[in-house]
Amino acid sequence: xxxxxxxxxxxxxxxxxxxxxxxxxxxxxxxxxxxxxxxxxxxxxxxxxxxxxxxxxxxxxxxxxxxxxxxxxxxxxxxxxxxxxxxxxxxxxxxxxxxxxxxxxxxxxxxxxxxxxxxxxxxxxxxxxxxxxxxxxxxxxxxxxxxxxxxxxxxxxxxxxxxxxxxxxxxxxxxxxxxxxxxxxxxxxxxxxxxxxxxxxxxxxxxxxxxxxxxxxxxxxxxxxxxxxxxxxxxxxxxxxxxxxxxxxxxxxxxxxxxxxxxxxxxxxxxxxxxxxxxxxxxxxxxxxxxxxxxxxxxxxxxxxxxxxxxxxxxxxxxxxxxxxxxxxxxxxxxxxxxxxxxxxxxxxxxxxxxxxxxxxxxxxxxxxxxxxxxxxxxxxxxxxxxxxxxxxxxxxxxxxxxxxxxxxxxxxxxxxxxxxxxxxxxxxxxxxxxxxxxxxxxxxxxxxxxxxxxxxxxxxxxxxxxxxxxxxxxxxxxxxxxxxx
Amino acid sequence: xxxxxxxxxxxxxxxxxxxxxxxxxxxxxxxxxxxxxxxxxxxxxxxxxxxxxxxxxxxxxxxxxxxxxxxxxxxxxxxxxxxxxxxxxxxxxxx
Numbered sequence: 001x002x003x004x005x006x007x008x009x010x011x012x013x014x015x016x017x018x019x020x021x022x023x024x025x026x027x028x029x030x031x032x033x034x035x036x037x038x039x040x041x042x043x044x045x046x047x048x049x050x051x052x053x054x055x056x057x058x059x060x061x062x063x064x065x066x067x068x069x070x071x072x073x074x075x076x077x078x079x080x081x082x083x084x085x086x087x088x089x090x091x092x093x094x095x096x097x098x099x100x101x102x103x104x105x106x107x108x109x110x111x112x113x114x115x116x117x118x119x120x121x122x123x124x125x126x127x128x129x130x131x132x133x134x135x136x137x138x139x140x141x142x143x144x145x146x147x148x149x150x151x152x153x154x155x156x157x158x159x160x161x162x163x164x165x166x167x168x169x170x171x172x173x174x175x176x177x178x179x180x181x182x183x184x185x186x187x188x189x190x191x192x193x194x195x196x197x198x199x200x201x202x203x204x205x206x207x208x209x210x211x212x213x214x215x216x217x218x219x220x221x222x223x224x225x226x227x228x229x230x231x232x233x234x235x236x237x238x239x240x241x242x243x244x245x246x247x248x249x250x251x252x253x254x255x256x257x258x259x260x261x262x263x264x265x266x267x268x269x270x271x272x273x274x275x276x277x278x279x280x281x282x283x284x285x286x287x288x289x290x291x292x293x294x295x296x297x298x299x300x301x302x303x304x305x306x307x308x309x310x311x312x313x314x315x316x317x318x319x320x321x322x323x324x325x326x327x328x329x330x331x332x333x334x335x336x337x338x339x340x341x342x343x344x345x346x347x348x349x350x351x352x353x354x355x356x357x358x359x360x361x362x363x364x365x366x367x368x369x370x371x372x373x374x375x376x377x378x379x380x381x382x383x384x385x386x387x388x389x390x391x392x393x394x395x396x397x398x399x400x401x402x403x404x405x406x407x408x409x410x411x412x413x414x415x416x417x418x419x420x421x422x423x424x425x426x427x428x429x430x431x432x433x434x435x436x437x438x439x440x441x442x443x444x445x446x447x448x449x450x451x452x453x454x455x456x457x458x459x460x461x462x463x464x465x466x467x468x469x470x471x472x473x474x475x476x477x478x479x480x481x482x483x484x485x486x
Numbered sequence: 487x488x489x490x491x492x493x494x495x496x497x498x499x500x501x502x503x504x505x506x507x508x509x510x511x512x513x514x515x516x517x518x519x520x521x522x523x524x525x526x527x528x529x530x531x532x533x534x535x536x537x538x539x540x541x542x543x544x545x546x547x548x549x550x551x552x553x554x555x556x557x558x559x560x561x562x563x564x565x566x567x568x569x570x571x572x573x574x575x576x577x578x579x580x581x
């Protein structure tokens with residue numbers, strides 16, 4: 001059952017939030033051992049929150065997300081729940097307050113079922129970097145669910161949550177959405193508050209949403225929108241998602257990004273891309289080729305910026321105020337080093353490479369050039385959007401890869417993000433839409449493509465995705481392990 | 487080989503400055519990656535970026551001061567739940 005149906009049934013008194021939560025907790029108890037989507041299940045808290053929602057409904061309140069069960073990535077603060085960021089460094093830390101996005105979901109009646117697995121500090125593309133074990137993709141036992149928000153993706157595709165929050169710094173919502181057959185939104189930078197989100201690369205990351213329908217995505221996203229005085233980068237936008245959903249696509253101009261759709265793309269992905277374009281063309285969209293000439297340099301710039309920001313942001317973890325505590329034996333140099341020795345290899349790699357890229361004599365060559373490239377990329381996107389309303393490209397060059405396939409060489413893993421990072425550098429909104437499946441060696445895997453809109457025009461993504469869903473091309477479903485589609 | 491060794495020493499020195507404990511094995515792996523990743527990102531040097539100012543944030547980042555009005559903050563006892571405290575102070579390692 002989708003979010004809108006749950007909310008209207010609970011608001012109408014036909015279903016209680018408590019019944020919804022009980023059913024979901026049972027499902028989690030049955031499946032989480034196999035899928036490792038949740039790191040912490042909020043059984044008591046969720047039941048208590050459900051009772052409060054039921055009480056409010058009895059008193060006649062109407063809540064947009066009444067009783068809607070959601071999962072939250074373990075880098076976003078939920079008051080009273082442990083927050084580890086998939087790291088040993090933060091073991092034992094209990095979030096003392098709600099992130100603004102969580103607070104807004106709760107106020108709308110949503111129930112937080114628990115916190116979900118992630119690559120350590122959101123650094124990864126498969127969840128294999130989590131200190132608490134990888135999440136499994138319900139589609140196929142040997143395939144990664146994508147990352148870093150893999151736990152949230154698995155919770156939604158495995159039917160253990162109606163919707164979930166993730167974060168997208170370089171593709172960490174879109175990639176797992178693509179690998180598990182879901183809708184996955186990365187909003188415009190500044191659309192959602194980052195207050196209460198543990199920073200990794202603050203100029204790139206945004207909270208995003210996973211859902212199994214465009215309606216659910218719209219409902220959850222709308223509940224969190226709006227400027228937040230606690231995050232100075234947030235902005236109000238003037239569009240309404242409800243209008244965006246009812247608007248037709250006729251007359252829209254769609255640009256296929258040539259730099260992202262040629263060489264090195266798996267043929268199943270290419271075919272999903274052209275099927276999507278044809279479907280939209282049938283509905284009155286004009287399709288052409290868009291060029292972002294220097295896009296091929298994005299990955300280099302992205303990793304330099306992300307690592308530089310990480311080396312600065314992660315300096316706050318010293319164990320003094322929260323997380324694993326110092327032993328109080330040596331001096332602060334020794335104690336900080338010991339606490340931080342608990343970071344995983346990928347996190348240490350990024351902190352050290354980032355510090356190097358920022359060091360005297362190298363800063364202009366690495367961080368400086370990457371930041372100037374960012375301006376060039378933004379300019380090229382702006383030019384493309386003079387000709388097109390929405391761009392389309394693969395979300396990932398390949399379907400979900402196997403566990404262990406990319407863990408030996410960091411560059412190979414980084415390349416998984418080649419199609420997603422340009423959007424983060426430019427701060428644009430983008431949405432993975434599921435587009436059918438393909439079968440290899442008897443295993444059926446989901447495919448997806450991403451829609452990209454101009455800065456601040458997230459509404460256009462909803463208009464196009466809604467059309468694709470109506471025409472039956474983009475359908476997201478609950479998947480039983482391993483691969484039985486419900 | 488000489489270059490690899492240099493990277494290893496560089497990694498050890500950076501880790502020391504950052505106060506991030508690394509094992510010898512981790513330092514070796516990171517040193518190997520350091521040269522590989524730097525080699526990769528050097529490609530950015532090919533680009534002519536003349537006239538492009540750096541972008542540090544895609545939204546206009548300006549500091550905003552809120553009104554000087556007292557707001558409710560986290561109660562001290564809740565902050566202390568996550569720290570090692572003594573007599574109303576958070577305990578820190580010795581300097």
